Amino acid sequence: MAEALTLYTNPMSRGRIARWMLEEVEQPYETELVDWANKSDAFLAVNPMGKVPTLVHGGRVITECPAICAYLADVFPEAGLAPDxxxxxxxxxxxxxxxxxxxxxxxxxxxxxxxxxxxxxxxxxxxxxxxxxxxxxxxxxxxxxxxxxxxxxxxxxxxxxxxxxxxxxxxxxxxxxxxxxxxxxxxxxPAAKRASELDDAAMAEMQGAGAPAEADA
Incomplete structure (x- = not known):
């Protein structure tokens, strides 16, 4: 059974890059939307910096957007997103x-x-x-x-x-x-377009719920 992938993100952040990368590797993942004004204790336990994107893969925590991109390219080599x-x-x-x-x-x-x-x-x-x-x-x-x-x-x-x-x-x-x-x-x-559509939909959802959509790291 494949290990679970969970992306903590906000659609007005660098999290859009991590989602794009996840769409490129074409692996199933879950998304946890982070509200800047109400960061949960559960999220802060994963990343005490309170920053997104944060990726959890089978219990392993990866932060910093370029690290997430490099990590996904390495653990899913079949996607061909890293050279030899x-x-x-x-x-x-x-x-x-x-x-x-x-x-x-x-x-x-x-x-x-x-x-x-x-x-x-x-x-x-x-x-x-x-x-x-x-x-x-x-x-x-x-x-x-x-x-x-x-x-x-x-x-x-x-x-x-x-x-x-x-x-x-x-x-x-x-x-x-x-x-x-x-x-x-x-x-x-195609992966970039899918990721953009998903984040735009998430942005509309958060704004509809009254959550502030401000840029963060």
Whole structure:
């Protein structure tokens, strides 16, 4: 019997990325919607940070969105969402580039925390916003009609694509041609469409119940 998968999420959060990944691996899972204003003791016992997404698989707890993506790709290899271990250099590079430098650069700029002093930029994990965005744009261009880690779509494409989709939609990432083309390709996947429909329905359900739908990590 397959071990149970449970996703703790909110449809206005990074939990949308984890749901997309679950739809890609095509395994049955349960969803527990988290209301920011009324986090249950049961959820806080699973993740004391009170953050989503949180995934529980057969009693094992996985937090942090890129970790959830990488974990699901590994435990369900039949989905083909990770390259062979010997060929994961680009896969790991861009998965963690998005989780580290990209998210830090976007968040810092949105908060007005940009450092103009080169010495201070050297203390940051991303240097500066423009360099980070230019680096990712070149990677997407270099991928061409392929993907970031080779000829096959993988979890790193999903994770990077989710960041680009969200950022270009809400203006935190510039709408460059290469980014928009990449977003169109990844969000056209059947699993992405299923996940979006499920989260949109969950959002309507929560708003109908009066729960606040604010973004969280």
């Amino acid at each position: 271990p010997a060929d994961r250099h680009a896969y790991y590079r861009w998965l963690f580039f998005a989780a580290g430098p990209l998210e830090q650069a976007v968040t810092s700029k949105a908060m007005g925390w940009e450092a103009s002093d080169p010495q201070k930029q050297g203390m940051l994990g991303f240097g500066n916003f423009d360099r980070t965005i230019d680096t990712l744009e070149q990677a997407v261009k270099d991928a061409g009609e392929g993907w970031l880690a080779g000829d096959r779509f993988t979890a790193c494409d999903l994770y990077v694509g989710a960041h680009l989709s969200w950022g270009t939609q809400f203006g935190t990432i510039p709408r460059r041609d290469a980014f928009m083309a990449f977003v169109e390709r990844v969000t056209d996947r």
